[in-house]
Structures are given as structure tokens and as C-alpha cells.
Amino acid sequence: MFTGIIEEVGHVASIEIKGQQRRLTLASSKLIRELKQGDSISVSGVCLTAVDISRDSFTCDLAQETWLRTSFSRLKPEAVVNLELPMRASGRFDGHIVQGHVDGVGNVTSFERVPDGNDYLLKINVPSEITRYIVTKGSLAIEGISLTVAAIEGTQVRVAIIPHTSEVTNLQSLQSGDLVNLEVDVIAKYVEKMIGTEKAKSSITLEKLVRAGF
Numbered sequence: 535m536f537t538g539i540i541e542e543v544g545h546v547a548s549i550e551i552k553g554q555q556r557r558l559t560l561a562s563s564k565l566i567r568e569l570k571q572g573d574s575i576s577v578s579g580v581c582l583t584a585v586d587i588s589r590d591s592f593t594c595d596l597a598q599e600t601w602l603r604t605s606f607s608r609l610k611p612e613a614v615v616n617l618e619l620p621m622r623a624s625g626r627f628d629g630h631i632v633q634g635h636v637d638g639v640g641n642v643t644s645f646e647r648v649p650d651g652n653d654y655l656l657k658i659n660v661p662s663e664i665t666r667y668i669v670t671k672g673s674l675a676i677e678g679i680s681l682t683v684a685a686i687e688g689t690q691v692r693v694a695i696i697p698h699t700s701e702v703t704n705l706q707s708l709q710s711g712d713l714v715n716l717e718v719d720v721i722a723k724y725v726e727k728m729i730g731t732e733k734a735k736s737s738i739t740l741e742k743l744v745r746a747g748f
Contacts, residue, residue, distance in 0.1 A: 537621050538679055569619070574620050631721070638663070655692060658676065658714060659690055
């Protein structure tokens with residue numbers, strides 16, 4: 535489990551294609567010291583496994599589905615990525631629950647400084663099928679970053695970005711039209727399922743009463 539608090543910004547060293555698979559090598563100067571072969575690591579919001587580690591880089595294997603269903607299809611050598619190691623059991627929970635399971639891919643509409651201010655405003659279009667999980671003031675992981683939704687109108691989401699977040703993530707490298715990984719708050723999914731289950735139970739109970747003549 536991750537928290538969406540980015541620990542390091544790395545970059546793509548190389549992308550090697552092997553049939554339907556791709557081998558992604560990422561340069562790291564900080565987290566590489568803690569990383570061991572077989573460890574999980576969040577790369578721009580995608581939970582990957584480090585299969586090969588050197589002094590200043592690590593390598594992950596990507597299935598074709600991972601490549602196509604995430605923002606990784608826009609990656610090229612030197613592209614900037616957000617890195618986070620899993621949360622320790624003794625760690626502090628600073629963001630929100632992030633699993634590293636991408637629910638959809640959005641695209642950047644704009645990332646601009648707020649007029650007469652130091653903050654930024656990020657606007658992205660999100661897939662319509664995940665909008666039911668996104669609420670104003672709720673949590674949304676974008677490229678693995680735990681962020682708070684400022685507003686949602688239709689399929690457009692607006693997020694206010696403080697200078698620190700802009701400086702320590704890959705947000706400044708994004709351009710209009712770029713794809714971004716999205717992961718909704720998993721709690722919203724559980725709530726939806728529980729409500730659906732209760733509705734189904736109520737319908738079954740009502741049907742039994744009708745059949746019994748009540």
C-alpha cells in the first residue's frame with residue numbers, strides 16, 4: 535500500500551521492447567538505496583516490481599496490458615516519473631490509501647499558475663465511468679500523487695496545486711494532452727458495493743413479502 539506522498543522524482547533511462555513485453559529502466563538516486571530485488575515500488579501511480587537493481591537505476595518488466603492501460607504509453611527516455619516505496623507498518627499516514635492500481639487514464643487540459651498567486655491549477659479530463667467515485671474535496675491519485683479535488687464538472691476535474699507539490703513531482707513536466715494515471719479512492723468503491731448489496735437484499739425481501747401475499 536502507498537499513500538500518494540512522492541518520495542523522489544526519477545526519470546526513464548531506457549525502454550526495451552521484448553515481444554509483447556517492455557522492460558523499463560528508471561534512474562534513481564534516493565530510493566535505490568532502500569530498494570531490493572522483488573520489492574514493490576509505485577512508478578507514477580503504477581505498482582511495479584523491481585526485477586533488477588544497479589547502483590543508480592532499477593528495472594521493471596511491463597506486460598502489454600499495463601503499457602496500454604496506463605499513461606506509460608507516452609513515456610520516452612528522460613521522461614520524469616514519480617516514485618514512492620510502500621508505506622511501512624510503523625510509518626505515518628500522510629496522504630490517502632493508494633494501491634497502485636490504475637482505474638483510468640485522463641488527459642491534461644492545462645496546468646497553469648493561478649493569476650496573482652504562487653499556486654497552480656491543474657485541469658484534467660477523466661473517463662466518464664469513474665466520475666461517480668470523484669467528489670469535491672475528496673481524494674484522487676493523479677500520477678501517484680495524493681491530491682484533493684477542488685471541483686468536478688462533468689468529466690473535467692480541477693485540482694489546486696501548491697508550489698511544493700509542483701516542485702517535488704512530475705507535474706511541471708506535463709503538457710496539454712498528456713496522459714495521466716488516475717486511481718480513485720478505494721473506500722468509494724467499497725461503499726458503492728455495500729450499498730448495492732443492501733439494495734439487492736431489500737429487493738429480495740420485498741419480493742418474498744409480495745409472494746407471501748402481504
